[in-house]
Amino acid sequence: MDDAPGRGGGSQAIAFIDLQAQRRRIGPRLDAAIAAVLAHGQFILGPEVRALEEALARHCGAAHAVTCSNGTDALLLALMALGAGRGDAVFVPAYTFAATAEAVALAGATPVLVDCQRGSATMDPQSLAAAIEATDRGGSLRPAGIIPVDLFGQPADYPAIGAVAARHGLWILADAAQSYGGALNGKRVGTLARATATSFFPSKPLGCYGDGGAVLTDDPALAALLRSLQQHGRGSGKHEHLRIGLNARLDTLQAAILLEKLAILDDELAARDAVAARYAAGLGDVATVPTPPPGLRSAWALYAVQVTDRARAAARLEEAGVPTRVYYERPLHRQPAYRDFPCAPGGLAQSDALAEQALCLPMHPYLEADAQDRVIAAVRKAVA
Numbered sequence: 427m428d429d430a431p432g433r434g435g436g437s438q439a440i441a442f443i444d445l446q447a448q449r450r451r452i453g454p455r456l457d458a459a460i461a462a463v464l465a466h467g468q469f470i471l472g473p474e475v476r477a478l479e480e481a482l483a484r485h486c487g488a489a490h491a492v493t494c495s496n497g498t499d500a501l502l503l504a505l506m507a508l509g510a511g512r513g514d515a516v517f518v519p520a521y522t523f524a525a526t527a528e529a530v531a532l533a534g535a536t537p538v539l540v541d542c543q544r545g546s547a548t549m550d551p552q553s554l555a556a557a558i559e560a561t562d563r564g565g566s567l568r569p570a571g572i573i574p575v576d577l578f579g580q581p582a583d584y585p586a587i588g589a590v591a592a593r594h595g596l597w598i599l600a601d602a603a604q605s606y607g608g609a610l611n612g613k614r615v616g617t618l619a620r621a622t623a624t625s626f627f628p629s630k631p632l633g634c635y636g637d638g639g640a641v642l643t644d645d646p647a648l649a650a651l652l653r654s655l656q657q658h659g660r661g662s663g664k665h666e667h668l669r670i671g672l673n674a675r676l677d678t679l680q681a682a683i684l685l686e687k688l689a690i691l692d693d694e695l696a697a698r699d700a701v702a703a704r705y706a707a708g709l710g711d712v713a714t715v716p717t718p719p720p721g722l723r724s725a726w727a728l729y730a731v732q733v734t735d736r737a738r739a740a741a742r743l744e745e746a747g748v749p750t751r752v753y754y755e756r757p758l759h760r761q762p763a764y765r766d767f768p769c770a771p772g773g774l775a776q777s778d779a780l781a782e783q784a785l786c787l788p789m790h791p792y793l794e795a796d797a798q799d800r801v802i803a804a805v806r807k808a809v810a
């Protein structure tokens with residue numbers, strides 16, 4: 427998810443993700459926010475960090491927001507706070523970024539890989555149920571929790587996954603690294619699971635100028651535990667360490683930048699919605715386009731179409747000056763670090779198909795209508 431502009435093609439290069447356009451909009455405000463931090467000098471846990479946590483909680487409706495160093499640490503901190511450890515099975519989709527399963531393994535638990543649904547590209551509740559039952563029967567691991575991933579910005583099917591979780595007494599930790607700002611049935615991402623981990627990596631829908639992340643939760647005890655874990659397991663005072671934790675704080679500078687970006691996020695999400703609607707209208711008859719069900723709002727971190735001959739389509743689009751990216755070329759069960767972990771009994775065929783056919787098109791809030799039309803025309807030609 428970088429932001430290099432596309433080469434070649436028509437009048438003006440099309441950017442896959444254009445962070446500079448956002449900077450042109452709010453540059454002076456960002457510069458002032460950064461200057462204020464340099465002037466007060468509280469670089470670690472300065473006032474902007476707490477201000478951002480309050481603004482995030484207000485924005486998404488969660489009772490507590492605990493910021494941290496990045497999205498991977500947000501997952502790890504949440505897993506530690508939920509008590510995941512040795513002997514625990516944590517169910518994750520096979521078609522996701524490595525960090526989802528990585529955090530589980532770092533916490534000492536075992537990731538169990540579950541298949542995805544072809545249309546939504548998110549966790550398949552039936553594959554999940556089968557994986558939990560197989561783990562129960564196997565007897566060597568204890569099913570503990572589930573990490574649905576809101577892939578490409580689209581919230582997973584929390585109602586169906588929640589029903590499976592309730593049946594088996596498992597917690598749900600949402601990997602919302604790509605979906606902050608999204609919503610499902612009137613509830614925003616951050617309130618759809620027991621705990622929600624998000625990332626502020628620069629190219630995510632809400633990104634800073636470096637690494638950052640947060641955990642959102644309604645549970646005050648979990649929030650207090652997260653705050654302790656994030657600062658070396660601190661107790662009430664500076665000199666007491668109650669548990670083994672991490673150094674996983676968000677820099678004050680990044681918090682100051684995020685406060686300015688959060689102020690325009692809803693406006694940017696509306697612009698992303700408009701791009702997605704235009705793409706769907708222009709491409710729905712030649713490619714499989716994402717079609718969020720009623721009540722679901724994607725944050726459109728990425729716009730992935732599914733095409734049968736992806737290599738040919740991507741090459742033709744590059745010739746036409748339209749930059750594309752592939753996420754994720756190899757699902758976790760085909761990665762050397764993850765292929766030995768257990769898989770759902772029905773197999774991971776849909777994850778494999780997504781890994782072969784998903785192609786991400788330029789998507790950002792500042793993609794103008796004529797650029798969108800150039801992308802649409804080029805895709806129509808490329809898949810013809």
Ligand SMILES: *Cc1c(COP(=O)(O)O)cnc(C)c1O
Nearest residue numbers: 496497498523525526603625627
């Ligand atoms: C980006 C991402 C992460 C990790 O976030 P970082 O801030 O880069 O550590 C985790 N899961 C998913 C699905 C992601 O896209």
